[in-house]
Amino acid sequence: MYDFCINGGGMVGATLALGLARQGYQVAVIEPVMPPPFEASDGPDLRVSAISEHSADILRALGAWEAIEAMRVRPYDTLSVWENDGSETAFTANMLDMQQLGYFVENRVLQLGCHEVLQSLDNVTCFVGNKVRRFAFPVGGGAMAGLVDGTEVQAQWLVGADGAQSVVRKAAEIGTTGWQYDQRALGMTVKMSSPATPHTWQRFYPSGPRALLPMYDNYASLVWYDSADQIQALARLDNAALAEKVSEAFPSRLTVDGTTFTVLDKAAFPLTRAHASRYVTPSVILVGDAAHTVNPLAGQGVNLGFRDIECLLSVTADHPDLTSAAFFRALQTRYEKPRQRDNRLMMAGLDSVYALFSNDLGPIKWVRNQVLAVTEKVVPAKREVMKYALGLHQWKF
Ligand SMILES: Cc1cc2nc3c(=O)[nH]c(=O)nc-3n(C[C@H](O)[C@H](O)[C@H](O)COP(=O)(O)OP(=O)(O)OC[C@H]3O[C@@H](n4cnc5c(N)ncnc54)[C@H](O)[C@@H]3O)c2cc1C
Known part of the structure; x- marks a missing residue:
């Protein structure tokens, strides 16, 4: 009998397995499709x-970051967002006395790094290439x-860590609310x-951002980001034709100083908002997507x-008796509720940004450029926005 059976050994499930195993629990992980082992010569995923740096700290504390970093990660120290030239807001690591704002990591590298460490722990059993019937x-x-x-x-x-289409969530009859964005x-x-600088940027257009x-x-x-029809049309192009479209549509800084680029790979993704009505039942816990x-x-x-x-x-960590009523109550009050x-707060914030930037109405356009200009100038406000996005600061309710 395991203490926890985690269905889904992706980025979140594998990290949770590490954390529970480090606390001494007996853990099973079920992952139907592991990515192929990492080779340094592999192209990017x-x-x-x-x-965020905070997420990297969690992975460090669990002993997985070293394995991930040994494969490859890309730190970045500046994030710029803008719509009109002149309304650019730049967030820098310097402002928070940090070395970097965060890292870009290929999903499979993060997953593989966690599994590498899991394999060294004898209280974890991974059922890989297997699936729940x-x-x-x-x-x-x-x-x-x-x-x-x-x-x-x-x-x-x-534990359901099996992503947006979670079968655990369905088996536990936990409903969701949400929708698909346009x-x-x-x-x-x-x-x-030439090598890209450690600077990530995103420019907003009425049809969606380009980053x-x-x-x-x-x-x-x-x-x-664009309308479903436009993304479908772009996804059908061959890579050379797509590169031409990107050159025309993306901000000129992509090809500044004569920089050229080739498209190697592409895929279209739907944008979904979904929120489970409960994160815990008497025998099920949901995490991640x-x-x-x-x-x-x-x-x-x-x-x-x-x-x-x-x-x-x-x-x-506080409730070793997993069968007690006190543990279930703690799950409800100290996990599910907060x-x-x-x-929910993050979803509302993202929806506000989406609504504010996804239209071409004159007054709204004026407001959003004012928001960016003010955020750029009011340094304390900017710091608070950054701290929240980086997980360094939880807003109080
Ligand atoms: C275009 C795009 C860009 C994104 N960019 C970012 C970003 O920059 N930063 C960020 O924080 N997030 C980003 N996200 C979101 C991020 O990808 C997800 O939040 C993240 O993948 C969730 O991790 P997860 O482990 O919960 O779920 P998943 O990554 O979906 O992993 C689920 C795991 O469960 C397994 N599984 C699936 N079905 C079953 C089953 N029936 N039984 C057992 N196992 C199963 C899968 O094989 C997989 O390993 C982006 C998403 C999209 C679509």
Whole structure:
């Protein structure tokens, strides 16, 4: 009997497994599709995440960051956002006396780094390449995950870390509220003629933002948000034709000083908002995208998942008797309640940015450029915005 069975060994599930195992619990992880092992000669992966310094600290504390960094990460020290020239707001690491604001990390590198450390722990069992066929929740408590190969994994708690389409969430009959945004995103991996500086930027257009995320060597990731029709049309182009469209549509700083680039890979993503009505039941806990999926326009999704983990681990650290009513109550009051509130606040904030910047109405356009100009000039306000985005500061309610 395991203490925790985590369904989904992605970035969030694997990190949680590490945390619970470090606390001495017996942990099972079920992950159907592991990425191939990392080779330094591998090209960059298309799925890249902005990881805040606070998230990196969590991974450091759990002993995974070293393995991730040994593969590759790209620190960045400046983030600029603007709509009209002259209304640019730049957030820099210097302003917070930090070396960097965060890191760009390929999703699979982060996942592989966590699994590398998991393999060295003898209280963790990973069922990789296997999948749940059915769940059962015995009357006496706990949960059972029946895998396709016939293995039955019994645990005191079943954790859903299986992403936006969580099967654990469905099995526990936990509903969600949310919607699909009108915009879609096209993520592209590009190779530049010179190394990208540690400076990430995002320019807002009425049809959605266009952003550059620097990666290692000469690689960078570009994200183009636009209407579903436009993204579908762009995704159908071959890479050379897409590069031409990007040159025309992206801010001129992409190709400043004669810099050229080629598109290596691309994929379109829907933009979804979804929030689970509950994060815990008497035998199930949801974390990461299984509990909340947010608009990726500010690169917050997995960082919220890491904050879930931090919060959950503070509860499991204090309540070793996992079958007690006190533990379940603590999950509700010290995990579900504060995390739902924080995640709801982030969703509302992201929706405000989305609504403010996704239209071409004259007065609204004026207001948003004023907001950016004021944020640029009022240094204390700017610091607070940065601290929140970097997970260094929780807003009080
Ligand atoms: C275009 C785009 C850009 C983004 N950029 C950023 C960013 O810059 N910064 C940021 O913080 N976030 C970003 N996000 C969000 C981020 O990708 C997600 O928040 C993050 O992947 C969530 O991690 P997770 O481990 O909870 O879920 P997932 O990454 O979805 O992982 C779920 C895991 O569960 C496994 N799984 C799936 N189904 C099952 C099943 N039935 N049984 C068992 N296992 C299963 C999967 O194989 C996977 O390993 C972005 C998202 C998009 C779409």
